[in-house]
Amino acid sequence: MRTTLLAMMLAVPAASLAQAPVSNLSQSADSLEQRLATIERMMQARQGAQLDMLQQLSALQQDVSELRGITEEHEYRLEQLLQRQRELYQEIDRRFSQLRDQPAPSSPSAMGPVVSSGDAAADSGSGGDEYSANLSENDAYDRAIALVLEDKRYDAAIPAFEQFIEQFPDSSYLPNAHYWLGQLQFAEQAYAKARRHFRTVVEEYTDSNKRADSLLKLGVIAAEQDKNADAKAFFQQVIEEYPDTTEANLAQQRLND
Structure with a gap:
């Protein structure tokens, strides 16, 4: 009997000791799973934040690229405007220089030819002091030039120069007419037409200024x-x-x- 009771008394602590590790392991497993879940949520949150930052960075880079493109386009257009302004100033200066170097007219009737001579010589490209003996040719060329330099009516200047070339195919002003047509059509980005006129000046009028x-x-x-x-x-x-x-x-x- 005593043996049986002793065995029972010893069996109780043994059973308790056997159950304790299982409970602790279960709690440790739950705690580890919770930690893993917490870490996973943190990683997901961090990945989401990084993705948002990458998207924002990509958008900023796109904005910078577009702004750079706009800036480059504006710089190019400004360069073209400045170049055109320089050319116009140079053209006007040459015209007035030629007028200043001309002898004074001896009579009122000579006034017209002297003015035409100065205008034509400045644009003739041949460097000569003679203007065309054909007064209608001088007038037609002067009108076309005036549309560019004075009136700033560039749209009207194009047909004026085209008509001049067709009407006076042997004119000494032809290289300048082709040049101005090239300039006007270049400004309109009609590059094929502009290239044709510039090539005409380069290939057919090698002495042109x-x-x-x-x-x-x-x-x-x-x-x-x-x-x-x-x-x-x-x-x-x-x-x-x-x-x-x-x-x-x-x-x-x-x-x-």
């Missing part, structure tokens, strides 16, 4: 159309054939860009 700028404009048009090899060739031709000129400096700047 508009040839250097016509070569430069051919390079600019090629660059605008992503024909970089052609553009480089035109710019180098300007530098080689017209060194120490404004056109050569502009061509070098283009090559350096």
Whole structure:
């Protein structure tokens, strides 16, 4: 009997000791699972925050790229406007210089030809002091030039120069007429038409004082159309054939860009 009771008394603590580790392991497993769930939620939250930051960064980069494109476009347009303004000022200065160098007219009837002579010589491209003997030719050319330099009616100047070329195919003013048509159509981004007129000046009127700028404009048009090899060739031709000129400096700047 005593043996039985002793066995029972010893069995109770043994059973308690056997059950304790199972309970602790269960609690540890639950605690570990909770920690893992907490860590997983933290990782998901962090990944979500990183994704949001990446999206915001991508949007900012896109905005910066668009702003850079807009800035470059504005810089290019400003450069074109400044270049056009310089050309107009140079043209006006040449016209007045020629007028100032002309002898004073001896009679009122000579006033008209003297004015035409100055205007024509400034734009003739041949460097001569003679204006055309055809008064209607002088008038037609002067009207077309006035539409550009005085009235700023560039849309009307295009048909005026086209009509002049058609009406006076042998005129000494033809290189200038082609040059101004190229300039006007270049400003309208009608590059194919502009290129045709600039090429006419370059290839058919090698003594024209508009040839250097016509070569430069051919390079600019090629660059605008992503024909970089052609553009480089035109710019180098300007530098080689017209060194120490404004056109050569502009061509070098283009090559350096």
